[in-house]
Each structure stands twice: as structure tokens, then as C-alpha cells.
Amino acid sequence: MIQLDEITFRRRDGAGYRNVLDGLSWSVSGAEQVALTGDSGSGKTTLLNILAGLLSPDSGTVRINEQAIHTYNAKQLALYRRTIGMIFQHYQLLSPLNVADNMAFQARLNGRTVSHKEITIMAERLGLGDKLDVYPAQLSGGEQQRVGIARALLNRPSVLLADEPTGNLDSMRSQEVLELLMTLCQEQRVNLIMVTHSRALAAQLPRQVALRDGRLHE
């Protein structure tokens, strides 16, 4: 459950400032899957970063599952960030760890025990069943992307923020990864917010919103 009210976020623009987000309000119910679209520079990544607690709005309120994160201090935000999942175009896998350990990394960092069985099941679902012992450098871009998805989901997040999660993949792979992401989020009842430039991908999510002039349009 996400509730944003009257969010304003400004960036320096030449000599002055510009409101990238300008009185933005938005409500997303639990486990809803939403595609976030908008022109380049419209503020999509800024909005994801606010939802992730990486940026604070200049004004307005941000409630994620009843947590008023706009009131949080740095320590509280760090704890909050552990409860959400983030998938970015650059998957940031850890090169000295094999696929299995990369998958479990985030959950373990949060003190959650991840069994080998859990890792194996997730790997099978993502078509990585025979890759658990190999290292990121030996994987294709699509495989690395799927390890990133597994890592986020094994952490059992309540919200998954995905910024162009299929950005580096060809259209067939993008389609595959999107379908997996949607299915797994549905099964785990995870709120999925996915930024994409692709109309074809956006159209497959049950809800689409476009960021324009600092606000969201359904």
C-alpha cells in the first residue's frame, strides 16, 4: 500500500529551481502492479527514489504500508530500505560470489535465513537451475538480470521498485523476464512498481500511470 500526498521535489535548474514533482498525489493498493511511464527527464527515477527512501521530498507525505517515511531519520530509512526490493538496469551483482550466494545476499544481510531449497526453487523458476555454482561474469545479461530479481524476491519485500528492469534485454527476453516478475510478485503479494519506456511492456501491467508536468496521470 502506497499513499503519496502533495509531493513536491525540486532540482536546481540553471540559476533557479524547477519542481520535478509538483503536488503529486498517488494511491496504490497492496499487491497492485503498476507501470510508470513518462518522457525522459519527467521524474520517474526521482519518484522511485522517493519511494525507496533514497530521496526526501521537499514537501508532502509518503506512506508505505502505514509507515510515514517522510518523517524518518537516516537510521529509520536504512531499516525501511531493507524491507523493500529494488531492481535496476545495472544489476550490481557481487562478482566474488556465485549465483546462489548472490541470490541469498540481500535476505541474509537482513538476517533472514534462506535455505538451499528456497534458492533452488527460485532458481528453477527463473531458468537458472544449472547456474547456481557459477559466477556473475559467466552469465549473460538476461541471466544476471534474473539473478537480480531472485535476490530482491528472496528478501520477501512488501514493495518491489523496478527501474527499466528489462532495459538491456532484447524484446523476447524482456517479455520473459516481465512475465516472471509479474507472476512471482502476484504469488508473493508484492506491490510492483515498474518504470519502463516500452509501451508494449507497460500495457501488460494491470495499471499504467504516466508522469507529466510533475504529476501522475492515469
Ligand SMILES: Nc1ncnc2c1ncn2[C@@H]1O[C@H](COP(=O)(O)OP(=O)(O)OP(=O)(O)O)[C@@H](O)[C@H]1O
Ligand atoms: N542529481 C541531480 N541533480 C540535478 N538534477 C537532476 C539530478 N538527477 C536528475 N535531475 C533532473 O531531474 C529531472 C528528473 O530526472 P529523472 O532521472 O527522475 O527522470 P526520468 O523520468 O527517470 O528520466 P529517464 O527516463 O531519462 O531516466 C531531470 O530534469 C533531470 O535532469
